Amino acid sequence: MIKVAIHQPNFLPWPGYFAKLAQADLFVLLDDAQFSKNNIINRVRILGETEPRWLTLPVAAHLGQSIAQTLPAKPDWRRSILALLRNTYGKAAYFKAIWPSLESWFAAAPEADLAAINTHFIAAIAGYLDVATPLQKASMLGIAGQSDDRLVMIVQHLAPGGCYLSGKGGAGYQDPAKFSAAGLALEYYSFTPRAYDQGRPGFQPGLSVLDPLFHLGRDGCLDLIHGR
Template identity: 35%
Template sequence: MIAAIMQPYLLPYIGYFQLIAAADVFVIYDDVQYMRGGWINRNRILLNGAPHWLTLPVEHSGEVRTQIRDTRYQLTEANLKKLSGQLDAAYRKAPRAAAVRPLLEAILATRDPNVAGFNAAAIGAVRQALGIGTKIVRASEIGRDTSLTGQAAVIDICRRLGADHYVNAAGGVDLYAGEAFAAQGLRLSFIRSQAPPYRQFAEPFVANLSIADVLMFCGPDQLAEQVAAYNLVAA
């Protein structure tokens, strides 16, 4: 069984969903520290031909170390209206706007202010729209040893799930050692995205935007190609 683990990002890019597709079980890492300025509560969309931040504000408790599962969005009508307006301004003329808008509206209609809950629901909805059948669980639900961090925590999660193969994003190549995984009976691989450019409004192509961008411009066949455009490299 292949496992993959990632923090819950807001409408993440296609590589995130490729990682989900590469696994049999995908773990949403919700019981680790919330980091400001990352991808958890924001992503980028294409507005007027350039990347533009799409952000959903969070409530800051003042705690120095707050876990993602304990962080809450400011789900005010004003914030949700702004987010919806930005998506509409960016993509109202996109070829798939009419087909994709109901999905985005359903995501924004989620009234769970918990960041992990909201993002997990959004990720699950997009996963279904992309035809990915991978099981998704939250790290906080599997009874893991929360005293462990880094590589040791990942190995612990894999063992608790019964996985024998762990796949990580390519950015973690310097964080994990194949020998440490092998000592626990685990294979370690890294995913390399090869998602091809697709036609946006105009040239040049802007890569690695939110999955909302991919959905707005790619039909079903192209979406399938985008999801499948990766390979696994052994550690």
């Protein structure tokens, strides 16, 4: 049974995003979903002195526009984000091992919209972690609809008789009967990462996947997202 996961293309997302990506057979990016401010579409938490801080890609946002219609607000966003990451993680155990790859991902990031930029980083990091699940842009499918009705139609179109792999939050608004009526299975996935050494007392959870990459390295990050 083919498992399809569907998610907005978040900015340098947390390890759970890639854990879910690894569990799916096909991952659909909702690049045509509406952009919302103060969300994790253009920002992600990274390590702070005593609590997490935000790493933000500034964008020019207007009411009602999609993620794919949202553009960076500053031409030097690569330089400023890399400077903050270097300042934050320069002393991390695997900084020197990870940094060249990170610089190459930023150098290759498209001069385009937020959806394209985020998709680029998701694909680059997934490839670095040997997660080979194919990515599909929702905008290329031509399937309209609201909420779980659209999710049902997307999965039915891509994997008839397959399974929708939902995050646990979906249980609050999804109607399992709709999936069943369409001949689809519905499975909920939850990711709870273990604590790891961040080079300081305590543990700050829910950070970008870059945090475990810098502190655990590629292999350690792989163990984290696969629950090993």
